[in-house]
Amino acid sequence: MSAFSPSAPVPVTVLTGFLGAGKTSFLNRLLRAPEARDTAVIVNEFGEVGIDHLLVETARDGVIELADGCICCTVRGDLVDTLAELVDRVQTGRLAPFRRIVIETTGLADPTPILAMLMAHPVLLQHFALDGVVTLVDAVTGRASLAERVEARRQVACADRLLVTKTDLVPDWAGLEAELRMLNPRAPIRDAALSSVGEAFGCGLIDPETRKADLARWMGEGEHDHHHGDHHHDHECGHTHGGSCDHPSHARPHAHGGVASFSLTHDAPIASSDLEAFLDLLFMRQGDKLLRMKAVVRLREDEARPLVLHGVRTYLHPPVRLPAWPDGEPPRSRLVLIGDGLDERLVRDLFAAFSGAPRIDAPDRAALLENPLSLGPGSYR
Numbered sequence: 224m225s226a227f228s229p230s231a232p233v234p235v236t237v238l239t240g241f242l243g244a245g246k247t248s249f250l251n252r253l254l255r256a257p258e259a260r261d262t263a264v265i266v267n268e269f270g271e272v273g274i275d276h277l278l279v280e281t282a283r284d285g286v287i288e289l290a291d292g293c294i295c296c297t298v299r300g301d302l303v304d305t306l307a308e309l310v311d312r313v314q315t316g317r318l319a320p321f322r323r324i325v326i327e328t329t330g331l332a333d334p335t336p337i338l339a340m341l342m343a344h345p346v347l348l349q350h351f352a353l354d355g356v357v358t359l360v361d362a363v364t365g366r367a368s369l370a371e372r373v374e375a376r377r378q379v380a381c382a383d384r385l386l387v388t389k390t391d392l393v394p395d396w397a398g399l400e401a402e403l404r405m406l407n408p409r410a411p412i413r414d415a416a417l418s419s420v421g422e423a424f425g426c427g428l429i430d431p432e433t434r435k436a437d438l439a440r441w442m443g444e445g446e447h448d449h450h451h452g453d454h455h456h457d458h459e460c461g462h463t464h465g466g467s468c469d470h471p472s473h474a475r476p477h478a479h480g481g482v483a484s485f486s487l488t489h490d491a492p493i494a495s496s497d498l499e500a501f502l503d504l505l506f507m508r509q510g511d512k513l514l515r516m517k518a519v520v521r522l523r524e525d526e527a528r529p530l531v532l533h534g535v536r537t538y539l540h541p542p543v544r545l546p547a548w549p550d551g552e553p554p555r556s557r558l559v560l561i562g563d564g565l566d567e568r569l570v571r572d573l574f575a576a577f578s579g580a581p582r583i584d585a586p587d588r589a590a591l592l593e594n595p596l597s598l599g600p601g602s603y604r
């Protein structure tokens with residue numbers, strides 16, 4: 224890595240925002256612009272089985288996926304390696320030289336340890352310069368996330384630019400704007416739909432000296448010392464996560480704080496009416512715990528064109544059809560659910576009942592349609 228010496232450090236933007244805020248959509252839109260041509264992208268996903276690679280429109284050169292895990296804790300080491308790899312790819316001619324880097328974090332990431340690393344790592348400092356933190360906030364579910372999740376508040380607090388997404392769904396977002404202003408009086412707040420590459424990436428959003436002082440304050444702040452779950456481990460940055468943080472010594476299920484993810488898969492096609500009934504019951508029974516759902520579904524009515532579902536809390540975005548199954552991907556339904564305190568067994572049984580493979584001792588589809596509460600604590604344990 225030390226042999227790579229561009230004349231000026233390459234600006235690095237950290238793109239963050241709570242689960243489902245619209246980070247990938249925003250990035251995809253901006254990357255289509257001609258002025259984004261020389262942008263390298265590093266993405267990090269939280270979820271047991273990554274399905275984002277199925278959902279991104281086209282694989283691009285210069286997009287590097289970090290291993291599943293929390294970018295703000297154990298995957299930080301991977302981030303250093305990945306930045307080094309980018310340099311190596313340029314040096315060996317496998318990647319065209321790039322003018323800026325965007326790091327898309329998971330929706331649960333606390334950006335401050337990433338910033339601290341980018342501003343203090345002796346080798347990285349030779350090649351890269353932190354350009355700023357761009358935080359997306361969802362106009363539909365953002366206020367609920369801010370009220371409930373410390374991760375969402377921290378993402379807003381350390382932003383250099385706040386971009387509000389989904390304003391087409393919520394044209395009056397004055398209430399959200401006021402809340403954002405309270406959490407972060409300094410960052411400009413804009414409508415994400417109106418933002419261009421030049422306003423978001425590589426445009427010198429921060430003053431490094433002010434940022435150093437801010438960072439020291441954020442890293443020491445009480446909200447950062449959150450404790451969740453049954454076990455805790457301390458990170459260099461002084462914060463604590465519970466559960467298993469995808470650290471090699473912490474086996475799955477993957478958890479970040481009290482948040483955990485799991486996935487469901489099913490090979491046979493699923494009738495759309497069954498999918499609908501499953502989702503209705505999922506939202507009814509577990510909606511208060513659900514933070515995010517992503518799914519690619521093999522529908523009985525049109526098996527060749529996978530149905531893509533995005534749920535953010537209990538808001539289900541309009542489903543989208545892909546023209547075909549991506550190359551090399553078996554036509555198999557895959558759902559990833561992320562939630563805080565989700566009853567995994569109940570969700571699995573619900574899904575099994577509606578995908579035609581109920582457990583022998585669990586209520587089937589007909590029983591559930593007759594009595595949606597027939598599945599749950601006490602009914603099958």
Ligand SMILES: Nc1nc2c(ncn2[C@@H]2O[C@H](COP(=O)(O)OP(=O)(O)OP(=O)(O)O)[C@@H](O)[C@H]2O)c(=O)[nH]1
Pocket residue numbers: 240241242243244245246247248249329330388389390391392416515533540541
């Ligand atoms: N109507 C509308 N939908 C949006 C907008 N931005 C994103 N979405 C939808 O919101 C859902 C989630 O968007 P993503 O881009 O996957 O969100 P994300 O932040 O990358 O999600 P995670 O990586 O899971 O945290 C998708 O269904 C998008 O189509 C927007 O501005 N308007």
